[in-house]
Amino acid sequence: RNWLTVAFRPMAAPNNIVCTGWATKRGGLKKNWKRRYFVLRSDFTLSYYKDGWTPNSKPQGVIPIEATMTFAIGAACAEIDWPEASSENTRFQLGTSSRIYYLFCDTPEAALAWVTKTRALSQSAAQGVVIRQAPEVSPEEKQAMHERLKAFARLESNKSCFDCGTRGVQPWASWNLGIFLCMRCAGIHRGLGVHVSKVKSVTLDSWPSEHVAAMEKLGNAAALAVWEALLPPDFERPQEKAALERFITQKYVRKQWAGAGDRRSTVSRSAAVPDVSALQIAGAPPSTPAADDSDDDVFEANFTAPSQAAKAAVEQFITQKYATAISQSAAPVAPQDMSLQPHGVRRASLALMEAASRAAASDPMAAHNWS
Helix, strand or coil: CCCCCCCCCCCCCHHHEEEEEEEEEECCCCCCEEEEEEEEECCCEEEEECCCCCCCCCCCEEEECCCCCEEEEHHHCCCCCCCCCCCHHHEEEEECCCCEEEEECCCHHHHHHHHHHHHHHHHHHHCCCCCCCCCCCCHHHHHHHHHHHHHHHCCHHHCECCCCCCECCCCEEECCCCEEECHHHHHHHHHHCCCCCCEEECCCCCCCHHHHHHHHHCHHHHHHHHHCCCCCCCCCCCCCHHHHHHHHHHHHCCCCCCCHHHHHHHHHHHHCCCCHHHHCCCCCCCCCCCCCHHHHHHHHHCCCCCCHHHHHHHHHHHHHHHHHHHHHCCCCCCHHHHHHCCHHHHHHHHHHHHHHHHHHHCCHHHHHHHC
């Protein structure tokens, strides 16, 4: 017998294009809504353009399609300040490791198509179908970006640290927040985690064009209206480390002094956090939760066992915070399995226990009672 083997190979779309079309996207810094033309490609990129697309068009931005990407559509989307022109069933959101993108289409069918095709590409990324490498940048281009950034840093308004006010040309910057920082405040920003602040050295790190452009959109002068819009004019910036850490956390994590447009997305989360000062003895500084798990080992090495009152407060807080989510989940979690939940539970309890521990340490009698 003679066997004939035939292999079928699907024909690739032009330029590896999976899907194209118009959608309206929410900005990352100014939170304004702009209509853009999106192109989804099989190299795990979702590019968007201002005035349509041609093969020679330069994108205004590129969203990486990651294996761990999250998706939501319609009523499952976050409750942000959606425009009135967007009906609920035309909205969708894409979550990457660094940001959540909010979008809406002209029709519900278009929104569903984008989510379906992007999710399929994300699943392909999880299987390692393609390994994508960053484009090579010439030394001349890198030098040009550095000079452009350093020229912007030399502006008078950028010569002071945005947080503590230290004068002099600042050697550090947070490119996603658009601000220049001193070395001390940059270290505090690193502790917040890259999901809050992306810190880089102005002189030592590599600066791609999109990071430089993000800095140029704000800078210290324009950032005042974003992060300190509600800060009292006579506010005295803290200089002591613990007070400075609290100030920076309140500013960027809780967005306590941000303009109204930048506060909406965090109001519901911050309202659920209990007042840590209730566990304190007067004069003790409040605690800031660790930005990631890397700090846990250092913390536990210096941990002082809390009192029964502190433990009760922690248990009450955790129960209130997670009981609703667990009861509404598709697969309820048994109480004995609570210890297997993600580190968020553990981190919340450690943060409150640490506050109570520090409070007791400031009072010898209280410290004796905790031993």
